[in-house]
Amino acid sequence: MNKKASFLKRYALVFVAALAFALFLLVFPAWRGKALDSVVFQAKTMFLVIPPIFILLGLLDVWVPREKMIRYMGQGAGVKGPILAFLLGSFAAGPLYGAFPFAAVLMKKGASFTNILIFIGAWSTTKIPMLLFEMAALGKRFALSRLVIDIVGIVIIAWAIKLSLPKKEVERLYAQAEQID
């Protein structure tokens, strides 16, 4: 695709929002100060904290040996399996829907279903770079207590799904993953 066109397309909504925001400032001078303060506050939270986090994200992406970790996520891997699944999810980058295709890859490589569910849970909520940002933005107590309770939740939810899903359905999902390339 044309680079310029794709840039315009991606930022189209930003231009609309900026225009609406400028209009808002013009029409409601009474709210001008508060709105601008909020822009500065949020931008500061973002741009002060985020550069080192994204550097760490990039380094993790390059250095974490994913292939090796996946090998130990099969049945009978003991406690190593869930722990690796948890780490694999926590060191990932990207939104939750990015985890689903990855989960299909894990199924193909023979990771157990419980481990895949733990991986999905970790990907959704205990990402390490995100945690650093959360600590800076919302406070250490907030972020760390959420992390602790979420680890408990991930395991409980993984077990509950695993227990309530018939074996045949799990087999069907694995067979289906084989079809996805």
Next chain:
Amino acid sequence: MDTIILYVIAFGALLVSLFVDKQKTLTALKKALKALEGILPQFLTVLLVVAAVLAVLDTATISRVLGNSSGLAGILVASLIGAITLIPGFVAFPAAAALLAGGAGATQIAAFVSSLMMVGIVTLSMEIQYFGKRAALLRNALAWLFSILAAFFVGWVVSL
């Protein structure tokens, strides 16, 4: 202070990585830049919308709807908003911080953050494709319930 530690860790890791493998480090930096640029449009849009909304709503209104005294109703509202919206945490945290500063309660914000991350109504059809109806619906329902429980826990710890 925390931010300084973060910078020290990041640059320390960067130096070690650079020392071990220059090429890999360059790839990592490129990926970092690309990821940052990837969330930028969404971040800027949310930033402006939230700034305008927060300017209109005064602290009293925010704390009535999402404040500590809003109780379970506020938690439910926050977790429903989190379940249906699809924005990355990196975009949501500055907005959540602004809401906290504007009078929202920690429990309510925790409900929003947790359900935002764990529950995905918009991406449900995609999840069903990979995990089947039963597992996907069950995961989202359980995650939503859990996000409310987690919110109470976080709110309690923050209030200690």
